[in-house]
Amino acid sequence: xxxxxxxxTSFAALFGSLWRNRLLIKQMSKREVVGRYRGSVMxxxxxxxxxxxxxxxxxxxxxxxxxxxxxVGGDESKIDFAIVLFVGMIVHGLFAECVNRAPSLILSNxxxxxxVVFPLEVLPWVAMGSALFHTGVSLLVLLAAQLILNQNLPWxxxxxxxxxxxxxxxxxxxxxxxxxxxVFVRDIAQTTGIATTVMMFLSPMFYPVSSLPREYQGxxxxxxxxxxxxxxxxxxxxxxxxxxxxLTIYLAVSLIIAWAGFWWxxxxxxxxxxxx
Numbered sequence: 001x002x003x004x005x006x007x008x009t010s011f012a013a014l015f016g017s018l019w020r021n022r023l024l025i026k027q028m029s030k031r032e033v034v035g036r037y038r039g040s041v042m043x044x045x046x047x048x049x050x051x052x053x054x055x056x057x058x059x060x061x062x063x064x065x066x067x068x069x070x071x072v073g074g075d076e077s078k079i080d081f082a083i084v085l086f087v088g089m090i091v092h093g094l095f096a097e098c099v100n101r102a103p104s105l106i107l108s109n110x111x112x113x114x115x116v117v118f119p120l121e122v123l124p125w126v127a128m129g130s131a132l133f134h135t136g137v138s139l140l141v142l143l144a145a146q147l148i149l150n151q152n153l154p155w156x157x158x159x160x161x162x163x164x165x166x167x168x169x170x171x172x173x174x175x176x177x178x179x180x181x182x183v184f185v186r187d188i189a190q191t192t193g194i195a196t197t198v199m200m201f202l203s204p205m206f207y208p209v210s211s212l213p214r215e216y217q218g219x220x221x222x223x224x225x226x227x228x229x230x231x232x233x234x235x236x237x238x239x240x241x242x243x244x245x246x247l248t249i250y251l252a253v254s255l256i257i258a259w260a261g262f263w264w265x266x267x268x269x270x271x272x273x274x275x276x
Contacts, residue, residue: 006270007121007266007269007270008266009262009263009266009267011255011259013262013266014258014259014262017119017121017122018122018125020119021119021122021125024119024122025122025125025126025129026129028122028126028129029125029126029128029129029130029133030129032126032127032129032130033047033130033133036130047133047134047137048137048141051086051089051090051093051134051137051138051141052141054089055082055085055086055089058082058085058089058206059081059082059085062081062085062206069081070084070207070208080150082145083142083145083146083149083150083237084233084237085205085206086138086141086142086145087142087229087232087233087236087237088203088204088205088206088229088233089138089205090135090138090139090142090232091164091167091205091225091228091229091232092196092199092200092203092205092225092229093131093134093135093138094131094132094134094135094164094167094168094171095167095170095171095196095199095224095225096196096199096200097127097130097131097134098124098127098128098131098171098172098174098175099171099174099175099178099192099195099196100192100193100196101127101175102124102127102174102175102176102177102178102179102182102192103178103179103181103182103186103188103189103192104182104189105123105124105127105175105179105182106120106123106179106180106182106183106272106276107182107183107186107189107276109123110276113272113273113276114273114276120265120269120272121176121262121265121266121269123179124172124175124176124179125172127175128168128171128172128175132168135164139160142236143157143236146236146237154235154236154237154238154239155239156234156235156236156239156240156241156242157235157236159235159241159242160232160235160236162242162247163228163231163232163235163242163247164228164232165251166228166247166250166251166253166254167224167225167228167254168254169251169254169255169257169258170224170253170254170257170258172258172261172262173254173257173258173259173260173261173262174257174261175261176258176261176262176264176265177260177261177264177265178192179265180264180265180268180269180272181264181268183268183271183272183275183276184268184271184275199223199225200225202220202223203220203223203225203226203229204220204226204229204230205225205229209221209226209230227246227250228250231243231246231247
């Protein structure tokens with residue numbers, strides 16, 4: 001296949017590529033997860049302990065030192081705050097893991113660009129597969145904590161995967177854009193970590209939107225993580241149904257963003273071999 005040939009950019013091509021290469025994506029995602037922990041003493045157990053340790057640190061700093069409270073009730077405990085915080089960590093972690101890796105996806109797989117007939121557009125899906133594995137582990141930790149500490153597990157938690165679908169497509173759109181642009185502008189890799197950190201603090205991860213002055217609450221909703229965090233807490237913690245109309249609008253916008261990122265990736269990929 002000529003690396004300079006045109007590649008399909010249609011909306012249908014996006015899903016067609018995902019379906020055709022689903023087994024490849026699954027295999028590469030599995031290899032990536034296993035390879036990340038290969039050689040370590042604890043192996044895959046780190047995927048469990050990493051979010052737990054990070055949660056403990058955040059809970060100590062914000063709830064123990066700064067005395068932060070979410071305002072879910074007068075008898076709110078540190079455990080309540082930790083669980084609310086953990087949901088935000090899960091949502092942000094999925095987005096940040098994919099976006100932070102995106103600019104180096106092509107650069108770290110030069111052999112796929114130059115030597116092998118390979119569907120490069122699946123590399124962001126592989127990163128997403130790895131991120132979804134860690135999200136699943138973190139979700140199990142959250143559900144176990146709720147069940148053990150609060151003796152409560154709302155049935156609405158089964159709706160959580162539906163909450164994540166729009167976020168997945170938004171993340172994929174951003175990942176495709178950054179993966180392609182990162183080949184030509186190497187500085188992007190140095191800025192994504194800063195951007196995702198800023199997005200973490202400008203989202204309702206450590207505080208509710210209602211705690212801000214009203215004139216700033218609208219700005220917070222410009223963050224694509226805000227709506228997903230709030231809806232995730234509705235179904236995982238408070239046992240409420242999600243905002244279906246809001247999710248539908250979010251999904252429609254996320255599909256447009258995903259297609260735009262895919263279009264940009266497919267249009268620019270013919271120049272990857274020249275740059276690399």
